[in-house]
Amino acid sequence: MDETAESDFTHEALIHDLNNVFETITEAAELLSADRRWKTLSATLCRSVKRGKRLLGFIPDSTPNLAAIVEDAIQSVTDYCIAVRKPRMRFVRQIPPDVRLPGSDKDWERVFVNLFLNAVQIMQKPGRIDIVAQQIATGLSITIFDNGPGIPEDILPRVFRPNVSTKSNRSGRSGLGLHIVALIVKKYSGRVTAANRERGSGAVFTILLPDQ
Numbered sequence: 001m002d003e004t005a006e007s008d009f010t011h012e013a014l015i016h017d018l019n020n021v022f023e024t025i026t027e028a029a030e031l032l033s034a035d036r037r038w039k040t041l042s043a044t045l046c047r048s049v050k051r052g053k054r055l056l057g058f059i060p061d062s063t064p065n066l067a068a069i070v071e072d073a074i075q076s077v078t079d080y081c082i083a084v085r086k087p088r089m090r091f092v093r094q095i096p097p098d099v100r101l102p103g104s105d106k107d108w109e110r111v112f113v114n115l116f117l118n119a120v121q122i123m124q125k126p127g128r129i130d131i132v133a134q135q136i137a138t139g140l141s142i143t144i145f146d147n148g149p150g151i152p153e154d155i156l157p158r159v160f161r162p163n164v165s166t167k168s169n170r171s172g173r174s175g176l177g178l179h180i181v182a183l184i185v186k187k188y189s190g191r192v193t194a195a196n197r198e199r200g201s202g203a204v205f206t207i208l209l210p211d212q
């Protein structure tokens with residue numbers, strides 16, 4: 001067996017085995033849904049499994065619509081907040097309904113989930129996340145800003161590099177979220193920048209995508 005075939009098989013095998021994990025969670029969620037008290041939790045588990053399946057490519061991609069992807073990402077992050085008992089965030093969208101993104105919807109969901117997750121993980125009280133999309137002369141601009149503490153100035157210049165993190169419970173796997181965001185945006189010939197708000201506190205992420 002050549003090396004490529006072997007690594008492909010490893011990937012396939014991993015997906016196969018993860019599917020078994022998803023099956024178990026789905027079955028458990030169905031059992032829970034029989035009890036009124038656990039219906040909401042059961043729905044959260046089912047949505048998380050669906051997201052996992054989408055990430056792994058079990059669910060075919062559809063043409064990415066920005067507003068729809070942002071809604072899915074908000075749902076995922078709201079599920080997360082409820083599950084880990086984090087304060088819920090208010091999401092304010094200014095997104096024209098017909099904006100299409102290039103490529104695959106699962107890529108873009110990863111971008112927004114990682115950006116929203118960072119904001120909710122850093123905020124200790126209920127906060128606000130704004131998502132503003134607009135067409136500009138060179139393409140599409142998407143700005144995501146929050147009213148949290150802002151990005152620490154010492155890590156701001158290298159925040160998209162892997163393993164840059166202020167998370168205290170470092171498992172050795174932190175500091176990848178923004179790197180993933182940058183890789184995906186770059187894949188579609190775009191650019192992402194990070195800054196802190198000039199007025200008040202909070203982080204601002206700007207994604208610029210050229211017209212396709």
Ligand SMILES: Nc1ncnc2c1ncn2[C@@H]1O[C@H](COP(=O)(O)OP(=O)(O)OP(=O)(O)O)[C@@H](O)[C@H]1O
Pocket residue numbers: 114118119122146148149150151152155159164165166167173174175176177178179202203
């Ligand atoms: N919205 C934000 N507000 C304040 N700081 C932020 C924000 N987003 C990111 N950061 C800072 O940037 C760091 C790197 O973010 P990144 O998503 O790459 O890694 P992480 O969240 O620490 O870990 P991981 O995403 O791998 O779980 C964070 O640890 C945090 O200090």
Ligand SMILES: [Mg+2]
Pocket residue numbers: 114117118175176177178
């Ligand atoms: Mg992160």
